[in-house]
Amino acid sequence: MGLLFILLLGVAIHWASAAKLGVVQTEGGQVKGKNVKVSLLFRSVDVFKGVPFADVPGMWEKPKPHPGWDGVMRADTYRDRCLQVTLLQKKTRGSEDCLYLNIFVPQGRKLSTNLPVMVYLYGGAFLLGASNDMSFLGVSLYDGKEMADRGGVIVVTVNYRVGPLGFLSSGDARLPGNYALWDQHAAISWVRRNIAGFGGNPDNITLFGQSAGAASVSFQMLSPHSKGLFRRAISQGGVALSPWALQKNPMALTKKIAMKVGCWRMNEDVMIKCLKMSDPVKLTMAGKIDVLLILGKGTVMDLIEFSPVIDGDFIPDEPSKLFHNAAEFDFMAGVNSMDGHIFAGVDVPSINSKTANTTVKSVRGLLAGLTKEKGGAAVESAFSVYSSNWGSHPDPAVIKKTVADIETDFLFLVPTQIALQLHANNASGARTFSYLFSMKTRIPGFPSWVQAEHAEELQYLFGKPFSMPLIYFPRHRDLSKYMIAYWTNFARTGDPSIGESSVPAVWPAFTENRRVYLDINHKISKTSVSSDLRSYYVSYWTETYSLLPSTRQTGVLRAGDLSPPRGRPESSARET
Structure with a gap:
């Protein structure tokens, strides 16, 4: 008692x-x-x-x-x-x-x-x-x-x-x-x-x-x-x-939605007036993902149709030309080591199969879908870069992991590295920080080579290993503690290493001439700090690929936005 x-x-x-x-x-x-x-x-x-x-x-x-x-x-x-x-x-x-x-x-x-x-x-x-x-x-x-x-x-x-x-x-x-x-x-x-x-x-x-x-x-x-x-x-x-x-072609998408809700008209003003009188529920259903878009001619990227546009107001110009507006904001950005894996599994389903091998043809097909604005020359150019480490008899798992790396690089990692560089180049008293989140996936059933999936860092950042302790191990609580400390220190001081929370290693800034990043997992130490993340591949997309002739208006990867060191693929958490 x-x-x-x-x-x-x-x-x-x-x-x-x-x-x-x-x-x-x-x-x-x-x-x-x-x-x-x-x-x-x-x-x-x-x-x-x-x-x-x-x-x-x-x-x-x-x-x-x-x-x-x-x-x-x-x-x-x-x-x-x-x-x-x-x-x-x-x-x-x-x-x-x-x-x-x-x-x-x-x-x-x-x-x-x-x-x-x-x-x-x-x-x-x-x-x-x-x-x-x-x-x-x-x-x-x-x-x-x-x-x-x-x-x-x-x-x-x-x-x-x-x-x-x-x-x-x-x-x-x-x-x-x-x-x-x-x-x-x-x-x-x-x-x-x-x-x-x-x-x-x-x-x-x-x-x-x-x-x-x-x-x-x-x-x-x-x-x-x-x-x-x-x-x-x-x-x-x-x-x-x-x-x-x-969204580079908003009117084409608007006409497609108008067709689905019975508002398509030759006169655009009449069509838009009709859309504004339409049922919001029907409009919302008209915007559902059209899986037919990727059958035979595209990738999962083509399914993301609704996105911001250059409107001359909130976004007055191409995003790459607006970094002077961000000069006074401290900026931290990064990706998960396999942010693209879940999307690659849709585009090339064999990568997650225990029995089926991924063919060279399917790798080229993925590259064709991602680089269609550049035409056939881009496919062979990119394929030669991503197959350079395969050898004459590549391990089937290596080919599968390459597919995930391609999609991660193109959709997430390379654009993020460009944004970090542009921020560092334009910063006026503000700091820039880069990270790679590489904690191995907790999602069951995936091949052993799969690392951190898209969005998998969120459970740690929002402290789920503490609020739901029975479904996590001590290593997950360590990682959650580290991430909360780095993120909230950054919010407090503009430097993830300095604040009220102790951290396992100092995270140096990414600068105009020194592209440092922190590899985030449950074993963070001084050796987790590295530089020039996947620079061989970043150089390819921002220099070689961007200079290839286009069949239509290109996307966001532009020559001169980023000029990392050239070289062969480096050894990093992404390369293991």
Whole structure:
């Protein structure tokens, strides 16, 4: 009984001693969240779910300020995601009333004040996603409690429009596009105006995001509308220069959607007027992925049709020409060692087969799909680069891994290296940091050579090995601790090695002339720091490939954007 009394007394003291925000005044009215205990004594997290940052948006209109409310809003339930197709694309889910955000505020014995703020933008191919997405055992992957508490930062997760309602564009003022980017901008602006009431520092906001969210972070950095709005940015597995991140022919896509909803007209003005009167659910269903696009003539990259456009406003020019706008933002970016594997498995299914070999013909077919704007010469050029280490009798596993490397390089790694270089070249007092996340996949059933899959870093960043300890091992908690420390240190100081959290190794900056990166896994040490990530392949895509004649307007890989050292393929985590 004595021990039980002591335990109960400890719990009572915990709750009596942990600070709570209670009701917070925002520009729209008062909100009341929920105080949630965490594992550490005298610690808790105030959680505010479903706080509106804008009014219900008009279809293909910029977000408008929320009109406000009377009384105290109970902010204890996630709100609907923005209207989108389901994963199986059989129906839609979500609502047009979706512009809400969630706030996670760590508390100790005293109320937190002047904390760094981290605003997260989710991925989902610009077609899917929500601020509380990917629930597992009733807990969202993007639940910010562990990251907030362990890193001493406020975490904010944000909804934004996706699919046709977020990105449809005519390529001109009639239907300018980029509504999702304006949603994100409105959310960041709301955070800047209101976060002080939650204990945050409005002058120390960091954006971070993954995949389409990472590209969105990149676009936010590059937009002239973001000047002074936030301070730092982190892109995980995507940048504005990624070949899937920019829609180059928006009117063609708009006409395709118009055809599907019965609005196609020879007169474009009449067609657009019809679209604006169409049912949002039917428009959303019309935007579902068309798998026929990749049968015989393309790759999974061709399935990502809804994405930002150059609108002369939020994105005034080619992204590669806008890095002067990002000169004052500290920037951290990287990729997972096999970000492209899941997509390569769609394009070349044999790579994941235990019995079927991957043929040279299928490797050339993948390259043909990725490089179709350059024609046949590019296929043989790229094939010679990626097969240079095969030898006369290549191991079948080596060929399969090469396919994953090709797709990782083209879709993620090379554009990210270009973005890092352009940021370093243009930086004015800001710092640049590069990483490679190489923790071996936890997804069962894949071949032994598969390393870190697309989005696999998120479980560690959001602290799942701590909140769900029974399904992780100590090495996973080590990695989660390291990532939270580096990310939140960066948010606090602009340097991932300096802050309130200790780190296992110093992470040097990526500079104009020294392309340093940190290899992130559960065994980080001084030897995890290296330089010139896959420079042989980066050089190929940015120099040799970019100079090949084009059959149509090329993508984002441009000669002169990046000039890494030439040489043979280096030995690195990606090469093992």
